[in-house]
Amino acid sequence: MSHLRYVRCVKKLWALAQRLWVFKTTAQRHQKVMEEEKPWALISEVGGDGLLEDVTDVLTRHFHIISHRDFLQNPRLHGPRIRAVFQWNAQPVAEPALLALLPSLKVVANGGVGVDHLDVGYINSVGVKVTNTPAVVSSATADMAMGLLLASARRIVEGHQVAVDPKAAAPIANNLLGVEVTGSTLGIIGMGDIGYKIAQRSKGFDMKILYHNRKRRSVEDERAVGATYCPNVDELLQGSDFVMVAVNLTPETTGLIGHRELLLMKPTATLVNVSRGLVVDQDALVKALLCGSIRAAALDVTHPEPLPRDHPLLSLPNVLITPHVGTHTYATTRRMVQMMADSALAVIQGQVVPNEVTAK
Amino acid sequence: MEENKPWALVADVLGEGGHLQALAHVLQQHFTIICHRDFLKDPALHGPKVQALLMWKYLPAAEPALLRLLPALRVVSSGGVGIDHLDVAFINSLGVKVANTPGVVADATADLAMTLLLASARQLLEGHRIARDPMTLSLPQDLMGHEVTGATLGIVGMGEVGYKVAQRSKGFDMEVMYHNRNRRSREEEQAVGATYCQSLDELLRRSDFLVVAVKLTPDTVGLIGRRELSLMKRSATLVNVSRGVVVDQEALVRALRAGTIRAAALDVTHPEPLPRDHPLLRLPNALITPHMGINTYATARRILQRVVDNAAAAVRGLPVPNEVTRPNL
Numbered sequence: 001m002s003h004l005r006y007v008r009c010v011k012k013l014w015a016l017a018q019r020l021w022v023f024k025t026t027a028q029r030h031q032k033v034m035e036e037e038k039p040w041a042l043i044s045e046v047g048g049d050g051l052l053e054d055v056t057d058v059l060t061r062h063f064h065i066i067s068h069r070d071f072l073q074n075p076r077l078h079g080p081r082i083r084a085v086f087q088w089n090a091q092p093v094a095e096p097a098l099l100a101l102l103p104s105l106k107v108v109a110n111g112g113v114g115v116d117h118l119d120v121g122y123i124n125s126v127g128v129k130v131t132n133t134p135a136v137v138s139s140a141t142a143d144m145a146m147g148l149l150l151a152s153a154r155r156i157v158e159g160h161q162v163a164v165d166p167k168a169a170a171p172i173a174n175n176l177l178g179v180e181v182t183g184s185t186l187g188i189i190g191m192g193d194i195g196y197k198i199a200q201r202s203k204g205f206d207m208k209i210l211y212h213n214r215k216r217r218s219v220e221d222e223r224a225v226g227a228t229y230c231p232n233v234d235e236l237l238q239g240s241d242f243v244m245v246a247v248n249l250t251p252e253t254t255g256l257i258g259h260r261e262l263l264l265m266k267p268t269a270t271l272v273n274v275s276r277g278l279v280v281d282q283d284a285l286v287k288a289l290l291c292g293s294i295r296a297a298a299l300d301v302t303h304p305e306p307l308p309r310d311h312p313l314l315s316l317p318n319v320l321i322t323p324h325v326g327t328h329t330y331a332t333t334r335r336m337v338q339m340m341a342d343s344a345l346a347v348i349q350g351q352v353v354p355n356e357v358t359a360k
Numbered sequence: 361m362e363e364n365k366p367w368a369l370v371a372d373v374l375g376e377g378g379h380l381q382a383l384a385h386v387l388q389q390h391f392t393i394i395c396h397r398d399f400l401k402d403p404a405l406h407g408p409k410v411q412a413l414l415m416w417k418y419l420p421a422a423e424p425a426l427l428r429l430l431p432a433l434r435v436v437s438s439g440g441v442g443i444d445h446l447d448v449a450f451i452n453s454l455g456v457k458v459a460n461t462p463g464v465v466a467d468a469t470a471d472l473a474m475t476l477l478l479a480s481a482r483q484l485l486e487g488h489r490i491a492r493d494p495m496t497l498s499l500p501q502d503l504m505g506h507e508v509t510g511a512t513l514g515i516v517g518m519g520e521v522g523y524k525v526a527q528r529s530k531g532f533d534m535e536v537m538y539h540n541r542n543r544r545s546r547e548e549e550q551a552v553g554a555t556y557c558q559s560l561d562e563l564l565r566r567s568d569f570l571v572v573a574v575k576l577t578p579d580t581v582g583l584i585g586r587r588e589l590s591l592m593k594r595s596a597t598l599v600n601v602s603r604g605v606v607v608d609q610e611a612l613v614r615a616l617r618a619g620t621i622r623a624a625a626l627d628v629t630h631p632e633p634l635p636r637d638h639p640l641l642r643l644p645n646a647l648i649t650p651h652m653g654i655n656t657y658a659t660a661r662r663i664l665q666r667v668v669d670n671a672a673a674a675v676r677g678l679p680v681p682n683e684v685t686r687p688n689l
Binding site: 047048049050051052088089139140142143144146147148150151153154155156157159160162163164166167175176177178179180181182183200201202203204205206305306307309314315320321322323324325328329330331332333 | 373379380467468470471472474475476478479481482483484485487488490491492494496497498499500501502503504505506507508509510527528529530531532533633634636637641642647648649650652655656657658659660
């Protein structure tokens with residue numbers, strides 16, 4: 001190569017190297033700036049009773065997160081930085097004492113669709129928005145509702161106990177007869193997102209579907225799942241083999257299923273609750289189960305959660321209880337946390353806020 | 361007209377004090393029934409009167425020792441569709457017909473298959489245990505299950521039960537694939553959104569949930585063995601509602617221990633019940649039910665009605681609606 005060409009070549013390489021170096025350090029600086037610009041968010045904890053460790057990366061991509069315990073070490077230092085509270089399992093509790101320590105707080109983003117544990121009016125009054133995670137929880141909760149219905153009807157828990165009991169005299173469980181699901185009547189109280197998905201799933205079992213809701217669904221919606229509207233909930237209670245409760249908790253739905261409603265149900269009927277514990281009068285339920293007003297109950301929710309260890313519901317043989325795991329799949333949990341992060345970012349960045357909940 | 365009713369020998373559960381005594385009236389429409397325990401008190405006296413052997417959950421067992429005591433026997437009428445527990449050729453050679461009850465077991469069995477699938481996927485039994493545990497003082501945030509909605513369901517054996525499983529899973533937006541000796545019609549496939557998989561291996565590789573719903577035949581013994589389990593996803597769940605020996609149990613135990621598959625839910629094992637010290641009974645990722653596929657009052661009643669109708673036809677010399685003439689069809 002001639003000397004001139006050599007020099008030109010080296011000059012080009014040097015220029016290229018300089019550009020790459022600049023790019024590299026610019027990228028590093030950009031990332032550093034991004035890191036520093038990430039807003040701070042308060043969570044209860046990672047692991048334990050808090051957020052699943054596997055999904056925290058969804059938050060840390062956009063936020064610096066601090067646990068409640070660490071926050072309390074120095075609230076005056078950490079407090080003013082916090083722009084968002086991510087509530088999981090209703091913690092950290094969004095009460096005035098906490099909010100008073102968070103002068104820069106813009107949003108409480110709740111994991112889950114129910115916000116009955118939040119005083120939305122009060123939180124809004126201090127200039128903080130509330131968001132939840134509707135829709136993304138519906139499929140997993142509907143799946144759980146069907147699982148509870150089937151497991152109760154077919155006496156799976158008792159069956160498994162017989163099958164694995166080391167002391168069992170090895171019977172083939174002839175006496176463990178359950179109730180037929182195929183072709184039976186399902187009454188759905190609360191035909192929102194979750195209730196409707198339950199209807200879609202039960203159609204495959206040739207179940208006859210009755211439903212009761214504040215608002216009637218469209219004719220197309222009804223026809224798609226073969227559901228019949230019951231303007232009177234009593235009619236639904238009397239006609240159903242399985243009563244599925246999938247309502248929001250409001251003052252109107254508190255104690256919706258009490259003595260009277262349980263007596264209207266068939267003695268062969270099963271109650272399934274995936275709403276909130278307070279929607280069912282638990283004392284009335286215990287009495288109804290003991291005296292055979294209904295056959296059985298399957299509950300993913302109770303009040304309180306968990307129940308006191310000596311509560312009668314825990315020892316009744318015809319009660320199936322799961323510890324509020326309606327949304328507990330890895331995929332749904334991840335989607336919920338993503339939605340929480342997106343909503344919180346939208347609030348902080350002053351954009352249109354998806355999934356905001358305001359006081360009614 | 362009690363004296364005119366032919367005699368039928370039945371399992372103890374249908375006799376006095378038996379768990380299914382309430383359903384005995386179904387049999388008594390056409391027969392005077394004697395339960396096995398009472399029969400054995402004087403077989404020489406009772407034997408020659410018995411024209412029908414009505415079987416419920418493999419009992420009374422239609423073995424040569426018993427059949428020898430029943431010279432007037434016309435029919436062995438078995439409740440359920442599986443006949444792998446009967447030596448049909450031998451029984452026929454005695455001039456005795458065999459009948460089963462297809463068409464009435466499929467709904468309840470498909471319902472149970474879905475129950476096992478959901479219970480395993482969503483950790484229902486573990487949840488119930490935690491909810492009741494005296495040590496539980498807070499909700500377990502780490503009790504996680506696997507998404508059923510939108511998952512891939514592989515059905516091995518697309519007979520009556522397999523097809524009904526497909527129908528049920530459609531409501532969960534599952535992607536349904538199936539493997540079967542014969543392909544179903546296009547209309548049938550479209551009705552449930554099922555895709556035919558010529559290769560069982562492909563089905564195994566792609567399924568999040570594998571439901572085994574085949575008949576037990578020489579071809580299906582050990583159908584799911586070490587090799588098949590190793591082809592499955594590590595996150596997959598095996599559900600068996602066929603017969604225990606369709607799955608190689610030792611291979612399954614190894615696979616569950618090693619995490620080759622995530623979990624198994626079995627309504628059938630071999631033997632039934634398993635010995636009390638069998639490892640399957642202690643694996644946390646094995647859900648076992650004691651062959652309850654048809655265990656609902658309504659289905660049990662329907663099956664017994666069919667058992668009686670088949671037996672009554674045989675005793676009267678009429679064509680038997682559900683006669684089984686060729687074993688392992």
